[in-house]
Amino acid sequence: MCNQEEIKEVLGKYTYSSGYQRLELIGFTALFAGIIGISIEFAARQLNENIEYKLIFILANLLNFIQLRALKAFPKIVLPFSYLLGEFWNLVFIYLSYGSRSKQGVLWSQLATYILFYYQTYMLKSFKHCTFFSVKQTLLWLVPALYYSDKDFPSILEIVSASALLCFMLCAITYFEYKKDKDICEARKLMQCMSDEMALILDTIPDFILVISENQGKVFSNASFNLLIKDLNVKEFFSQCFYKSNFECSSENSKLIDDIYESLKLPEGAQVPFGITENNSILIDWHGKIINFRHSKAIILSGRNVTKIATLEKKNAENEYRSALMSTVSHELRTPTNAILTIANLIKESCELSELNKERIEILIGSCSYQLCLINDLLDYAQIVAGCLKIFKVPINISQLVTECTRCIEVQLGTHIKLAKKMKRVPEILISDPNRLKQIILNLLSNARKFTKKGCISLQLSYSRPYLKIKCSDTGIGIAPEKLSKLFSQFGRLEESCTINPQGVGLGLAISNMLATKLGGNGINVTSKQGQGSCFSLIILAEEPEIILNDVADEDAQITLPSMLVKTLCTKFQVLIVDDIYFNIMAYSHILKSEGLICDYALNGEEAIEKILETDYSCIIMDCEMPILDGWETTKRIHKMKSLGTIKVLPPIIGATAHTDEGIREKCLDSGMHDVIIKPCPKEDLIDIIKYWILA
Template sequence: MFNLWKNLSVVKKLYIVVGGMALLIAIELGTLVFALSTLSSVRAFVGGEGLWSKAQKNAIHSLSSYIFTKEKHYYDDFHEHMKIPNGDRRARLELMKQNPDISAVYAGFIQGGVHPDDIPGVIVMLRRFGEVSYIQRAVVAWTEADELLNVLIEKSEELRKLFAQPTVDADEVKRILAEINVINAKLTVLETEFSNVLGEGSRWLERLLMLLLVLAVVTIEGTGLFLTFSFAKNLNRSLLELNAATREIGQGNLGITVPVHSADELGELARSINKMSHDLDVNISQRLLAENANQVKTLFLANMSHEIRTPLGIILGMTEILKDPHVSEQEKRKYLDVIESTGHNLARLINDILDITKVESGHIEVELTGVKLDSLMEEIESMMHLKAAKSGIALSFHMQPGLRGIEIATDHNRLKQILVNLINNALKFTSEGSVRVDLGRAGDDIYFEVTDSGIGIPEEMQSRLFQNFFQVDSSSTRKYEGTGLGLVLSRKLARSLGGDVVLKRSTLGEGSVFRLIIPHHEVSRGTSVEPVKVSEEAKAGLQGSRVLIVDDSEDNLVLIQHYLKKYQVLCDVAMDGIDALEMTEQNIYDVILMDMQMPRMDGYTATRKLRERHYPAPIVALTAHAMKEDRERCLNVGCNDYLTKPIVSEQLYATLLEFTRKDGDSNAPERVK
């Protein structure tokens, strides 16, 4: 047993010490609660007996007064006093049944004068401890006393009938009075026995509970001292040895060996130091691996710089061309389309980088909604059809018939993001031929297979395909552009959904098959949510709304005003939080769009001050900070909602409609939370 304890890990030792003491303390607390509740029940039982006894004595006194005065109100007083023992008897008889009516028990005890808060304790005493000898003896005395009370009631009836006669037989009255006195004496004996029995039971219970508490305290203290002493002794010895060993290693003595006394963390630390002193001679290879990893990261950053600068160069170049007054309207439209497409690609690249960061830091957001598989396939097909057509690639979608109409619980946006990444990859590496997307079921999982007839992946590269910062072709003369983020991000996102992305097969020159697997989770009620759709009719409902736009960027102010004035929204602007506070003192707005990072006073401070003033308008954070913690920070300071830059016009309209719509406005879109 000692060796087993010695070899346990430090964490397990602490768990055992803390858990054992917590268990013992819980037992002690449970014992105390049991003691208090039981003693309270005994007190309630004794209190009920006191009321019973007092009522019985008052009843006999009233009956005696009735005998001597023959006044009827004493007879009535007798029966009034008898209601208390009669109520207790009703409750006792009901509790003796196999399935008692608790409401009837309550009614009986309330008639018996027992306080409603004490009734549960009395019931517990009679039902839970009914087999205990003390309770059995008390109930026997109670039952015998009730039988005597029945006789007493009969004597009262005899007296009533006797006094109703024209001539009262004095001898008969004396006989009944003598019998009443005998009954009273017997009741006194039974009441005394009842009280003595409960007293004995209370003292026995007190001694038992005290013994249990003492044993619990002694066990807790003894166990804690023993475990603490043995743990501290081993810890002190091991730390002294480890300290001496590290000092020797620091001085260059790599042949030092630390004694290993146990298999816990301290023993493992000793082994690690021994191994470290041995491995210091051979760490050159590890240093080379680190240098190689740095080279890969450097290459990745260089590639990322190229991928970001390329669309930026296109956007800036096209913008310069648009300034030329000789450019025709048709050419301007073409250049604007290029700028829009390039901007979307740049935003997607930044989103991929952010998603990788979120996954690596554990902040990836997964929102489960109801996703209809056939609707998802149609949505992606409409998205990718034009790109495939421009590349001259035949893109087809196929679904097992049994999956039509099926709805699963997953993250709609993340699932779509993975599929779009896989299909984009397939289209990019397929110069001619086709890309096929299959949806099917395998056991409890749903799978999507993306098959292309492209260049394929060399066998020696396939094992490294999902590594960070990896590309099959990383040379400066590579044919295919890209960051190398798509596949690794897709796998990480799929695993966050409980699934995976794998390379099913790939042949050089013939193409590849990637499979996405996600679990088939049933949709619970309230999970299925339709995406936001804002109709032109709904947008027209924004007309006349008054909005304050707070942003230090004039370009953003121009852009947002353009979106809003298109639907006759009245716009005021402020360049920072101080200007916003001044304007809200003079005006009440329907919505405030608040940039969060501004000079002089930022949006967080401005929002907090507005809420301190109880300003009623909804405040929507509009910021380029897109991490989960940024959203939470905005909501915590008082924002009602959160939108990210670059601004998506449809999302902006939907948010404004939510906060400006009137009750009963059927045109307002439902929000997805």
């Protein structure tokens, strides 16, 4: 809202303008009348006749002209001059009405009223001014009236009542005229304020606003649009832009300006999506609406800069493609890794290896385990991009987990690097996610191994309820302080790392940092000195279980059952392996046959259904992703066959997949599978699951 000072300022401007126009009108009227009068005088009389009258006429017109010029040159004298001129004529008409005893006295008094309103009342700016003016005017006309009344002197009551009524009416009329003028000024000022605010809003918003009239002319544009087109006009600018049209009435190869002119034929209120223009690498999406603008049809155009949105959409599409690609590639890599690890472990367990071959098998298993870590990094990155990375906390044996991690790294160290581990006050059992914790420790140890040529790698764990602290230090090349921030960025690799060790994709530390946060910590901290080594540390939340779990198995314990006993118990059971990768079938078969189980296989879902119709199997290992008919659909069909009575017994179906996300597990269980194994699956876990479902 506008304040009263602004209203008074506007009212003052309009008062001055009105006063000057009033005086100018009277001045030009008098000047015109004077010219006509003197012209008639010169025409009717000789040049030397009535010289005094002619000179007075000429002088009066000259003075009137000077007065008009003076008012224009000195605006401050306009209002005082108008007031004094009004008072002069007021006194003249009082005299003509009373003193001259003219029969036209009533006419003169009426004319005086209009003259007074013409010269003075428009200047009144408050109730106080109106009261003063009405009292002054009443007294000016009352005193001469009483003076020239002679014998017809009215009564006191009549004088007082008439005077009071005259004063009241003058005050009321002038005050309400003032109020009207004030309200008009206030409305105009308010409209001006609203117009300024709207213009400010339109100039502030980044969208490009333009109004084009029916006669194809620009009637309005905001600052953003003016900055966009610079020195060009509207037609020139739109003609230069590359235009991809969405306008239904658009013709082939038409420009945006052509579609705008065509849209003006549409009815008022029509919404028009035009399309996108490109100019100087700026993409603008244009929309329009047919409106009534200043009593004629026009179109208001709104253009939004969608360059960043288009870039983000492109990046999102690339991320989705990269995520899908990584997920697919990782799945395909895990499949042969499963077969390699399974066969390698079977060979290792045989008693027919020399010490040299045992060492070679250890190297093979260690390399495959390292490869599996890289594959897990790719899978985790894909899940992080998709926003579906989950944490599953269970009781775990910390000592056993650390031993597994150090074994994977020890076979890669060689003779110049020593690996030391130390555990201080760490409980035997803690609750956390074993897979994620193992992944963090392996990434830290692997990173230390890559950049340590000789010396020592140290892994230390300590516990202070409820937090587990992990610290991995090395005597490697170290890292410059200004480069520490790059360590935890995705695909971030330092120049030195690419030279010394070109392996890896730069995801390990970034993912480990995210996992540390997911496990209840604040990420990974790093301290380093160039040429002396680095130290990576983190703290995660790891509660102790409320009940001591004495039944948590120790993988280091060597418990061996007589092989003949196992085979005797399991000989009567037959397992169907359904997988499109023959290497996986061979790996599963070697493990199961070593336990005395009979194995059969199928390369796809349709082949598996045919075999199930012919043979009653004790258990089915079902790969999820296969050609012709995948594992999920095959499982659903097997359940349908059981419900229809086509098969008498529904064997337990164990899904096998290389995907690690929880969504795949849920999909397997929803399709009717009884359990799920993740490839590569350790031999012991596979045997335990098979036996559980066969003997259930």
